[in-house]
Amino acid sequence: xxxxxxxxxxxxxxxxxxxxxxxxxxxxxxxxxxxxxxxxxxxxxxxxxxxxxxxxxxxxxxxxxxxxxxxxxxxxxxxxxxxxxxxxxxxxxxxxxxxxxxxxxxxxxxxxxxxxxxxxxxxxxxxxxxxxxxxxxxxxxxxxxxxxxxxxxxxxxxxxxxxxxxxxxxxxxxxxxxxxxxxxxxxxxxxxxxxxxxxxxxxxxxxxxxxxxxxxxxxxxxxxxxxxxxxxxxxxxxxxxxxxxxxxxxxxxxxxxxxxxxxxxxxxxxxxxxxxxxxxxxxxxxxxxxxxxxxxxxxxxxxxxxxxxxxxxxxxxxxxxxxxxxxxxxxxxxxxxxxxxxxxxxxxxxxxxxxxxxxxxxxxxxxxxxxxxxxxxxxxxxxxxxxxxxxxxxxxxxxxxxxxxxxxxxxxxxxxxxxxxxxxxxxxxxxxxxxxxxxxxxxxxxxxxxxxxxxxx
Amino acid sequence: xxxxxxxxxxxxxxxxxxxxxxxxxxxxxxxxxxxxxxxxxxxxxxxxxxxxxxxxxxxxxxxxxxxxxxxxxxxxxxxxxxxxxxxxxxxxxxxxxxxxxxxxxxxxxxxxxxxxxxxxxxxxxxxxxxxxxxxxxxxxxxxxxxxxxxxxxxxxxxxxxxxxxxxxxxxxxxxxxxxxxxxxxxxxxxxxxxxxxxxxxxxxxxxxxxxxxxxxxxxxxxxxxxxxxxxxxxxxxxxxxxx
Numbered sequence: 001x002x003x004x005x006x007x008x009x010x011x012x013x014x015x016x017x018x019x020x021x022x023x024x025x026x027x028x029x030x031x032x033x034x035x036x037x038x039x040x041x042x043x044x045x046x047x048x049x050x051x052x053x054x055x056x057x058x059x060x061x062x063x064x065x066x067x068x069x070x071x072x073x074x075x076x077x078x079x080x081x082x083x084x085x086x087x088x089x090x091x092x093x094x095x096x097x098x099x100x101x102x103x104x105x106x107x108x109x110x111x112x113x114x115x116x117x118x119x120x121x122x123x124x125x126x127x128x129x130x131x132x133x134x135x136x137x138x139x140x141x142x143x144x145x146x147x148x149x150x151x152x153x154x155x156x157x158x159x160x161x162x163x164x165x166x167x168x169x170x171x172x173x174x175x176x177x178x179x180x181x182x183x184x185x186x187x188x189x190x191x192x193x194x195x196x197x198x199x200x201x202x203x204x205x206x207x208x209x210x211x212x213x214x215x216x217x218x219x220x221x222x223x224x225x226x227x228x229x230x231x232x233x234x235x236x237x238x239x240x241x242x243x244x245x246x247x248x249x250x251x252x253x254x255x256x257x258x259x260x261x262x263x264x265x266x267x268x269x270x271x272x273x274x275x276x277x278x279x280x281x282x283x284x285x286x287x288x289x290x291x292x293x294x295x296x297x298x299x300x301x302x303x304x305x306x307x308x309x310x311x312x313x314x315x316x317x318x319x320x321x322x323x324x325x326x327x328x329x330x331x332x333x334x335x336x337x338x339x340x341x342x343x344x345x346x347x348x349x350x351x352x353x354x355x356x357x358x359x360x361x362x363x364x365x366x367x368x369x370x371x372x373x374x375x376x377x378x379x380x381x382x383x384x385x386x387x388x389x390x391x392x393x394x395x396x397x398x399x400x401x402x403x404x405x406x407x408x409x410x411x412x413x414x415x416x417x418x419x420x421x422x423x424x425x426x427x428x429x430x431x432x433x434x435x436x437x438x439x440x441x442x443x444x445x446x447x448x449x450x451x452x453x454x455x456x457x
Numbered sequence: 458x459x460x461x462x463x464x465x466x467x468x469x470x471x472x473x474x475x476x477x478x479x480x481x482x483x484x485x486x487x488x489x490x491x492x493x494x495x496x497x498x499x500x501x502x503x504x505x506x507x508x509x510x511x512x513x514x515x516x517x518x519x520x521x522x523x524x525x526x527x528x529x530x531x532x533x534x535x536x537x538x539x540x541x542x543x544x545x546x547x548x549x550x551x552x553x554x555x556x557x558x559x560x561x562x563x564x565x566x567x568x569x570x571x572x573x574x575x576x577x578x579x580x581x582x583x584x585x586x587x588x589x590x591x592x593x594x595x596x597x598x599x600x601x602x603x604x605x606x607x608x609x610x611x612x613x614x615x616x617x618x619x620x621x622x623x624x625x626x627x628x629x630x631x632x633x634x635x636x637x638x639x640x641x642x643x644x645x646x647x648x649x650x651x652x653x654x655x656x657x658x659x660x661x662x663x664x665x666x667x668x669x670x671x672x673x674x675x676x677x678x679x680x681x682x683x684x685x686x687x688x689x690x691x692x693x694x695x696x697x698x699x700x
Contacts, residue, residue: 366652
């Protein structure tokens with residue numbers, strides 16, 4: 001076994017070295033090959049590392065970056081799978097790069113983002129101390145199947161990590177149901193009624209009926225999607241009172257939010273260095289995770305004010321005369337949050353939407369019709385123009401047309417180099433909304449022109 | 458002129474972009490100066506189908522299916538059967554399409570009775586049939602080439618007296634075996650082309666609108682629209698599928 005571990009690590013390191021020489025990321029292949037040689041490699045490497053894992057549909061990367069900033073501020077010796085390499089191969093790559101050739105860890109802590117479909121493979125070996133489940137939304141159907149299927153996957157994965165403390169989103173009826181059948185210790189985070197202007201009923205819900213008894217949920221309030229104060233009138237299944245509760249969102253700005261977070265009754269004023277309500281949820285989850293790892297909540301709270309996410313999550317670039325922001329979109333719930341954020345932009349701007357349909361994006365682009373692009377119509381002349389791009393630019397063009405934007409304001413530009421060149425002359429702020437693989441390419445094109453970090457940095 | 462459109466079960470049958478179909482129907486009416494009113498009939502609603510000119514039923518997740526069947530068997534099944542025989546135009550997709558048939562039999566042999574409006578049945582297959590696909594509608598259904606996305610494990614077979622909506626050009630269709638796709642009976646159009654079918658297939662959308670308008674107002678001519686964006690998306694997928 002020891003020899004196998006040694007050779008597996010050696011192989012992984014060699015592959016990584018070659019990848020970097022070839023200027024590829026090498027975030028996935030080293031782990032994949034090493035696991036072929038030694039399938040249990042991750043469990044050996046993870047045994048003496050205290051890990052916090054983050055899974056769920058939306059917000060994994062941002063939550064991980066928030067937790068990482070806290071670890072960094074605390075001066076902890078940690079590593080993280082930074083670049084969205086969140087399958088078992090990517091996670092294993094990070095562990096083997098942070099271990100000696102004999103398999104002893106070089107670091108004490110790890111912050112691991114984990115794809116929800118890969119969780120069953122990863123958690124069994126990783127044995128995380130703390131797991132954050134951010135939320136469950138309908139995602140790429142062709143890739144993950146139905147949302148209840150993803151939920152079952154995560155439940156199975158957590159059954160193999162019974163020692164983990166779970167930080168669950170109390171406002172998500174799907175996520176919350178994990179506590180019904182698991183014996184893990186659970187802490188809850190959420191956004192309380194009255195903290196933000198809320199709706200009385202979900203507009204587009206991925207969970208209308210009770211996960212236990214299939215009666216229709218009643219809501220006391222809804223923050224977004226199906227998140228909020230749900231209650232099943234038949235079986236009584238309902239939102240749990242969060243231990244980490246956002247009691248007030250004092251200000252929502254373009255560059256962040258100011259919130260009041262109550263940690264087991266003690267109120268803290270928190271600056272979140274990223275805008276939009278979904279990042280308020282991510283912030284509460286991150287504070288919960290850091291605290292449950294055994295640190296003071298203040299350390300996480302301070303980190304939230306200074307952390308940067310990058311990698312397409314509200315990432316800023318010096319592109320154009322007024323700057324650009326890249327906002328990755330992957331599914332209707334996430335897309336709606338970004339569109340809602342755009343409502344808060346009170347000056348004229350240009351929007352670029354890049355739609356791809358490769359494996360990681362979901363091959364089915366139907367989801368764009370579930371997102372409320374109609375809200376763009378309400379922006380009036382503030383929306384200077386919409387540029388559609390990506391492999392499925394034509395589909396996005398139709399979507400924007402049906403959202404009520406007249407043809408004169410819709411342009412198609414599939415060549416990213418040409419697109420970036422054009423945007424360099426843009427007078428107004430630019431918002432870039434790419435899907436995952438479009439983000440990888442567009443981001444490279446932007447960085448080549450105006451600078452920024454390589455994706456594995 | 459006005460069409461009253463009924464969106465049945467939007468609360469549970471709303472898988473992936475079904476709303477786009479409603480949008481396409483209403484926009485294409487209004488662009489021609491024809492009024493469009495959409496009524497959503499969620500589960501538990503007791504409103505009747507009489508008074509509607511067009512009914513849309515989308516696809517759903519398996520999880521909600523039981524809730525749906527209970528609701529259907531409280532009388533809506535008989536009403537749908539009568540409306541279909543009466544010539545009311547229906548567009549039904551994926552789960553909504555299967556539901557009109559006799560039954561669904563899961564891969565492990567469990568049988569679930571559907572509403573039996575049409576002589577077709579569906580059996581769960583081992584493999585999901587997923588991907589972009591294309592089919593050519595029969596002449597009776599307008600004859601246009603439709604591009605869409607299918608994602609189903611059920612294999613549907615049409616019984617005697619039913620014709621398919623079209624023949625598969627690329628992809629799987631009803632069952633991946635006999636080359637048929639969907640169903641066309643009177644003014645019922647059923648298909649596996651989910652999320653959403655109509656925006657990118659404007660000719661087919663107009664076939665539906667024409668059927669509904671003719672039933673209500675007699676012979677009518679639909680004014681042509683600027684479909685360049687729609688057809689560009691349509692043709693691009695045709696080229697990708699090499700059809």
